[in-house]
Amino acid sequence: MRLARVEARLAAGSVDRTLPALDSANYRFAVHHFDVACPLLMAIDPGRGRLLVLLPESQAWVALDKGARLQLGCPNARGWRMELAGMPERATLYLPTTRGLAAVTPALLRLSYTVEYFGDGPAIGGPVAWAGDVWLPVQGRDHCVHLVGKPLGPAGPVVLSTRIPVPPNGFEAPVFDAFHVNWPCDQGQLILGVDTKGGKRVDWVPWPDALAPVFALGCPYRSQL
Numbered sequence: 001m002r003l004a005r006v007e008a009r010l011a012a013g014s015v016d017r018t019l020p021a022l023d024s025a026n027y028r029f030a031v032h033h034f035d036v037a038c039p040l041l042m043a044i045d046p047g048r049g050r051l052l053v054l055l056p057e058s059q060a061w062v063a064l065d066k067g068a069r070l071q072l073g074c075p076n077a078r079g080w081r082m083e084l085a086g087m088p089e090r091a092t093l094y095l096p097t098t099r100g101l102a103a104v105t106p107a108l109l110r111l112s113y114t115v116e117y118f119g120d121g122p123a124i125g126g127p128v129a130w131a132g133d134v135w136l137p138v139q140g141r142d143h144c145v146h147l148v149g150k151p152l153g154p155a156g157p158v159v160l161s162t163r164i165p166v167p168p169n170g171f172e173a174p175v176f177d178a179f180h181v182n183w184p185c186d187q188g189q190l191i192l193g194v195d196t197k198g199g200k201r202v203d204w205v206p207w208p209d210a211l212a213p214v215f216a217l218g219c220p221y222r223s224q225l
Contacts, residue, residue: 019041019054019059020054020059020060020061022043022052022061025045025047025048026045026046026047026077027043027044027045028043028044028046028080028081028082029041029042029043029044030042030044030082030084030093032084032091033089033091034090034091034106034107034108035089035090035106035107035108035109036108036109038056040053040054040055040056040108041053041054042054042106043061044072044082044093044095046072046073046074046080046095047072048069049069049070049071049072050063050069050070051063051064051070051093051104051106051113052064053106053108053111062111063111064106064108064111064112064113065111065112066112066113066114066115070095070097070102070104070115071097071098071099072095072096072097072098072102073096073097073098073122073123074096074123074124074125074126074170075124075169075170076125076169076170076171076172076185078172078173078215078219079125079126079170079171079172079173079174079183080096080126081096081126081127081128081173081174082094082095082096082126082127083127083128083129083134085129085134085152086152090105091105091106092104092105093105093106094127094129094134094136094150095127096123096125096126096127096136097117097122097123098122098123099117099119099122100117100118100119100120100121100122100123100136100138100148101117101118101119101123101127101134101136101138101148101150101157102115102116102117103115103116103117103118103134103150118148118150118157119136119138119146119148119157119159120138120140120141120146120159121138121139121140121141121146122138122139123136123137123138124137124138124139124145124166124167124170124171125137125170125171125172125174125183125190126171126173126174128174128176128181129152130176130181130192131194131200132151132152133149133150133151133152133158134149134150134152135147135148135149135181135192136148136150137171137183137190139166140161143165143166144161144162144163144164144165144166145162145164145165145166145167145190146159146160146161146162147159147160147162147190147192147202149200158200160192160200160202162202162204164190164202164204167185167186167187168186169185169186170185171183171184171185171190172184172185172215172219172220173219173220175220175221179193179194180192180193181193182220184213184215184220186212186213186215187206187207188204188205188206188207189204189205189207190202190203190204191203191204191205
């Protein structure tokens with residue numbers, strides 16, 4: 001894929017199209033059909049727990065209303081992320097909140113949404129869609145890390161308990177491949193993988209002595225070597 005007329009584009013040239021401005025915030029965006037015929041642009045405002053959709057005819061941003069705002073939250077802003085999963089005609093947003101993993105299903109025809117919560121504590125990292133489930137680290141009642149896994153469908157959640165203390169600053173942005181999910185933090189790495197019997201297992205790998213990561217210098221990545 002390449003930009004059309006790239007040779008004719010200048011830094012000071014006119015734009016092809018503009019979108020109406022949003023209030024100042026650190027938005028995340030998603031594009032999907034949801035429950036309408038054409039794909040629409042949605043803006044998610046983690047700071048204020050708002051979902052907004054751009055109406056194509058009026059070219060106006062309209063907030064989806066549920067009566068109460070989502071308590072979106074993650075102790076580490078760099079670790080905040082979301083997942084969008086589902087069928088072509090119906091999609092669900094999976095978001096980290098102060099009540100655990102939120103499964104938000106927009107109903108754009110009604111300018112509303114429904115939400116279900118999974119987990120027994122606040123999110124301490126970002127969700128990852130992996131191996132047929134959406135996984136999120138949460139703080140358990142015992143102040144240890146628990147992993148909540150919600151299957152992509154009607155099945156109930158799975159909770160993997162650990163004795164790993166909750167990191168004070170939460171987890172950074174996760175990295176993952178087909179075999180592992182890795183949530184790094186200041187103290188070490190929380191790793192979700194598959195055991196020899198095909199079940200899920202959780203490991204904790206502390207950083208070596210005298211080694212301290214500086215995540216502000218850059219985000220982690222998983223090497224393919």
